Structure formats: structure tokens, C-alpha cells
Amino acid sequence: MALIGVFDSGVGGLSILDEAMLRLPGHNYIYLADSLHAPYGEKTSAWIASRSMALCQHLAALGCDVIVVACNTATAQAIADIRSQLTDTPIIGVEPGIKPAAMQSFNGIVGVLATEATLNSDKFNALLATLPEHCRFIKQSGAGLVPLIEAGQADSAATLALLAEHLKPIQSAGADTLVLGCTHYPFLKNVIRQLLGDTITLVDTSEAVVKQLNRQIESLLRPSKQPTQDGSTTIGTVVFISSKDETTLLSMAKDLMTTDLAGHVVSAQRLGELA
Template sequence: MHKEYLNANDSMEDKPIGFFDSGVGGLSVLKEAIKILPNEDYIYFGDSKNAPYGVKSVAEVKALSFQAVEFLIKHKVKAIVVACNTATSVAIEDLRRHYSNIPIIGIEPALKPAVEINDGGKIVIMATPMTLSEKKFACLMEKYKYKAEIVPLPCAGLVEYIEKGIVQGEELNNFLKDKFSHLIYNEISSVVLGCTHYPFIKEELNKVLGEKVKVIDGSLGTAAQLKRLITEKNTRNKKKSMGEVQIFNSLEDEYIIKISKKLLEG
């Protein structure tokens, strides 16, 4: 238990909100948080040195997730967003038990809104192999399997493109066409992005699938949950000015910081 969060003399309002992801993907969630909570300060930690998490073992992902949270704890954050679908699937319950006195928000594939707007076509869920293999995802599938035809689509290799800053172009286009090659495009109603990296390739995905296919991600829902929690706990920052964002990355390379800032501002 981390005693700094129990000190009544500390002003929780002024503390930053922590975000972490296996790399740059969680910036897609941070962008949504900034839109609805612009006055908050944020600390973002991307673990690009160990990306992608989606092909690692459960034990490795748990260990890396705890390391990331410890990094954020040292920066005295008032809430933590696990802006990584794989880490959420594997580690969120353990993290919440261990850090029980700080709000920890996770993310999961936005299957519910996809089912609600479904017009009878297939719902494709793009995600890392680990996210799709975890119990949390199996429970989500079970909940909605009678309401729509849901097709899991493991996308090993896609995170690596985005980590390099490749979010459009012929090479990525061909990669996506190959992933969807066994599906008939006009039978797809929507695509759910089950990895926080994937929203950055929406434009290229629309080129491959066509504009009629709806592309949905869970970033807005996660940001809204963050807002609800800090509002309930009365820890929202009351300053009038825009907040600040600090970006850290385990690679400790200026190039990855430049990519991060470009994705956040884009």
C-alpha cells in the first residue's frame, strides 16, 4: 500500500493522471482524455522497449504492467489508465488488488456499441493474439455471441508498424489487405479496434474496407470512465488553464518521443 495516497494534507486535485501502454498506442486514449479533461496534467509512459505485449507470456505482461505502474506511482499520479488492451486483459485485476487506494481504469474492445448499431453484418474484432486468447475477451464474446456474428482477427505485426510511426502507405495497406483476405468486405458491418495502437491506422483501414464499414474503438468510453471516477472522488483539477503532458518511454530515445508527440498532436 502506498502511503502517499493516504496523506490528508496532500492535494489530490493537483496531481497528474498516469497513462501507460506497451508503446505509443495508448496515446489514442490520452487524446480522448485531453478532449474531455483539458485542465488535467498527464504523465504518459510508453514501454516501446518491450513492445508488443500481445505476443508475450502472461507472466511477462503482468511483470511489465507492474513496472509501468510503479513508474507512474513515483510521479505521484492520482489515477492510472491502463491504456493497453493486452495489459488490461492480463493484469488489471491484479493491479487493482495491489494498488487498492488509487483508481485504475482499463480498456476493452468496444463490442457493445458495435452490437447496438449492427445491421446484420459481421463484426470483426482486430486485436493482438494475447487479447483474443484471454478469459476477459472470452467472457465478452460469450455476452454478445447470440446478438451478432463476431469474428476475432488476430493482427500480430500491426503494432510494430505503428511503433515505427508508419500509419499509412502502401506497405501498411498491403498488410491490412492480407489480414482481411479471408473475409468478404461487403459482409462486414463494423470493425472493433481491440488494441489502442490501431486507431492511428483508421484512415488506411477505411481505404482497405471502404467508408461503409464502421470502425469503432474504446478510447472515448475509457476517457469517460476516467472522468466519472475522478469526479466522484472530487479530485478533478480546478485550474482554468490547459494541463501539461509529460511523455516518457522505456526506449529512452528522442526519436520515439518525437513519434509520440506527432501521434498525440495529429
């Protein structure tokens, strides 16, 4: 069994954790939410890089075999430095799925909903420059959405109204594909469907990230789902760590995730001072 660390600015990375636990249930997980400082998308690049490094170093010190930076903003601003420092630990990042979106779009018009920090990052724009010129990308900041999701209001009227404003330029451009460029945004799929219907293709990268995670684990360990002597499957542990409120984090995990946490040994704790 591997110990997998998943880090995000808040609850958004639960979308990655959920996919990982559904596909790779026989491992142990630590989910670290820096909710005290969410959202990262409104912070400076220097602050994001420094904080992300410190949190990943903390996960490495806890013994994580692999770390997933389940935050688009942190990936864009910090992952190169994190990999250069934590050379003994595989680091997996997330980035907006603009490449698969370009391949899936029929009319060549793709909306990208992401944080301002992600949209302005060198990493994102370098990736954008590699894609076919015939594909048009409508970039839109989702300012204000992350705090609503963090407050447990993903399906609220306030979220619906704000999301409608953000999606107007994408709708007006006639996009047939929408990239969810923040790990918080998959939790808005129901609201997006209310606004855009079923005709638009939604792209998030959870599945691709977990496939990469599985490849990294297989290179480190034997297959994770080891049967016990009675033929059952090993039950993994999940530790939820929050820099703000571990009880709220655990409650939101139960609400937002489709994984049945009752099938795992679950605990929650508050993040202490970082070294």
C-alpha cells in the first residue's frame, strides 16, 4: 500500500481524491486543505510558491510516497520548484484540460473557466501556445466561485447568479466545450448544466491525474489492491488535515465526495505550525 498525499488550497482537491479513492481504493491517503488561506487564485505568485512548497514538504515529512498538487493555481505557480526540491518524491500536478478539449470540440470554440492566477501563468500560456491555431479559447476568470464552494454553497442561488455572469462570454462566443480549470469547479457541474444544458461538453482532468498517479504507484510498489488472507481487500486509511477547521473539512468531504468513506478508516486533524 502506498501513502498518497493530496494537497489543495481548500476543498477543490476532494474531486481528485474522490476519483483516486474510487479507482485506487487499496491505498492510504492524506488530504491537506489549506482552507485558512483559500482561495489561492487571488494571492501573489511569490506567496503561492512559498506556501505550496511548505505544504508539500510537510506531506513529504509525513512519509507520503507520492504527492498530488490538486490545485491548478499551485501547479501553475509552484510545481517546478517543488519538484526541484523534493527530488525523492514523485509530484503530480493538475492543469486545465485545454488539449483534450481542443481535440473534442466540434466547432473549435472552447471556454476555459479558471482562476486569474492560472490564466495569467506562464505555464498555462505556454501550453496554450502549443495548441492548434484554428481552435479559439475563451478565457474567463471564475472570481468569487471558490469562496462560495468553500462555504458549502455550490448549489446556492448566489453561486448560480455569479456563475451565470462568468459564463456569459463563453455562451456568447458559441463554445461547445467548457474546461473546468480549477479543481473546485467539478462541484459546480449540476449548476453549469442548469445554465448551459447538456449540449456543451465539460472537461476536467481528474481521470487523467489519477491515471498518472496509478502509473507512479506501480513504478514504486506492487499493485495496491492486495487481498488479505480471507480473500477480502485491504482497507485503506484517510486522514483529512485542515489549516482552518478539520471538522468542517470532514463534513464537506462526506457531502461532496461520491466515495463511501464508511468503507475506510477515517480521521481528521488540524494543521499545526509548519517548520
